[in-house]
Amino acid sequence: MTDLAPGPLADVKVLDFTWALAGPYGSMILTDLGAEVIKIEPAGIDEPQRGPGPFVDGFSTYFFSVNRGKRSLTLDLKSDEGREIVYRLVEQVDVLTENFSPGTMDRLGLGYDELAARNPRLIYASTSGFGHSGPYKNRGAVDVIIQGMGGLMSITGHPGGPLTRAGYSIGDMAGGMYTAIGVLAALHERQASGLGQRVDVAMLDAQIALLENAIVRHTATGEVPGPIGTRHPLVTPFQAFTTSDGQIVLAGVKDWALFCARIDRDDLIDDPRFQENADRTEHHAELEPILIDQFAQRSTTDWLEALSEVCLIGPLNTIPEVVRDPQIAAREMVVELPHPLDGAPLSVSNSPLKLSRTPAGARGRASRSGEHSLDILRSMLDMTEAEVDDLVEQGVTSLDARNDDLGKNS
Secondary structure: OOOOOOOOOOOOEEEEOOOOOHHHHHHHHHHHOOOEEEEEEEOOOOHHHHOOOOEEOOEEHHHHHHHEOOEEEEEOOOOHHHHHHHHHHHOOOOEEEEOOOOOHHHHOOOOHHHHHHHOOOOEEEEEEOOOOOOOOOOOOOOHHHHHHHOOOHHHOEOOOOOEOOOOOOHHHHHHHHHHHHHHHHHHHHHHHHOOOOEEEEEHHHHHHHOOOOHHHHHHHHOOOOOOOOOOOOOOOOEEEEEOOOOEEEEEOOOOHHHHHHHOOOHHHOOOHHHOOHHHHHHOHHHHHHHHHHHHOOOOHHHHHHHHOOOOEEEEOOOHHHHHHOHHHHHOOOEEEEOOOOOOOOEEEEOOOOOOOOOOOOOOOOEOOOOOOHHHHHHHHHOOOHHHHHHHHHHOOOOOOOOOOOHHHHO
C-alpha cells in the first residue's frame, strides 16, 4: 500500500454498485481522493466473474486496476434481507454510485426516489450508455459503441484507411471521470443546501464533451471532420514521424527558418507554400513526404537534441518505455501494490492529481470478494457474528475465507 496521508475526501463514504469499467473507474477516482468506498458485489461471486483477464496468480488484473483500495461487501440484492441491509447502509453514506442499465436499480427497490427518501443528503450517481432520458435510454452500450456513435471513430485512423477504435477505452473512462466530477460538484453544493441530488452521466454525452473542436468546426464551417492519422487539423507540422531507430512526435514550429536549418533543408526556408502555419496546413500533403524522408535519416535521440529549441518534440514511446520513463517515475505515476492472493505485487497507474496537503493516489490493493463483509456489517450495522453467519447460510452475503482487513494486508 502506498504511504499516503488522508485525502481530501477522507470524510466521505461511498456505496458502490458499479461493475465493468465505466462505473468502477469513476468510483476509483473517489477512492484515490481518500473516500471510503464500499463495493457491493453479488454474494458468492468467484474471481472469473469479477472481470476479464489477464489473470495473474489467480486474480483478475482488469478488476484490480480499477477497484484498488475499495472494500468488498457481498449481497444478494434480490433478497429482502439484502435490500434491507442496503437501506440501512444508505442512511450512513454520502454517495451511491451505480452503472446498471436505467431502471435496474428501481426494479430492485433501490432507485433514487426510494433511497433519497431514506437519506435526503444522499448523492446518487448513475453512469450509463445514454443516460436516464432520451430515446436511446434503454439501449445497452459498451466502449466501442460509444466511440462509434459519439463520432470518435469517424475521426480516428489514416486517410483512405479503415476507421479505428482509440487504443484505450475512452468511451468508458470519460463517463467515469465525468461521474466523479459530478459527485464532487454535488458534494460541494450540499455544504450550502444540506441536500443531495441525482447525478446522471451518459457515456455518449461524455464523448461529445471530449470532441474538442470537431463539433464547432463542423457547425461553424460545414466541414465534415475525418481521419487524418496523427496530424492536427489546424497545426502543421503536428504529427508522428519515423526516425532511423524509432519514432518521434512533434507539435508546431516556433521559427520556420531555424527549423528548416536544423533538419538540413534550407531550401524550404523561403518556399511560399510553407511560410506560415496556415500555408503549411493548406499544403500539408506536399510538406509531409518531405519531412518523412528527412526524419528517417537520423536517430530519435539526434532529432530530440536538434529540435528541442524550435518545436515541441518527444519520443513516441511504447507502453514498456512509458513504464520505465524517468519522468513517470519521478511523478510516481506507476505504483506497486500487494497481490490480494499473495502472488507477486502488481503495478498500476496512479492518480495524476497532485495535492500538496491532502494527497490523492492508489491507497491499497483490490479486495478479495467478500473480504470486508463481516467487518462492514458489524461496524456499520452493529450485527453480531451469529447474525452474519445466518445471512451467509441464507446466501444473502458471503465471506472471504481469509476474512482479513484490507488495511492490514495492503
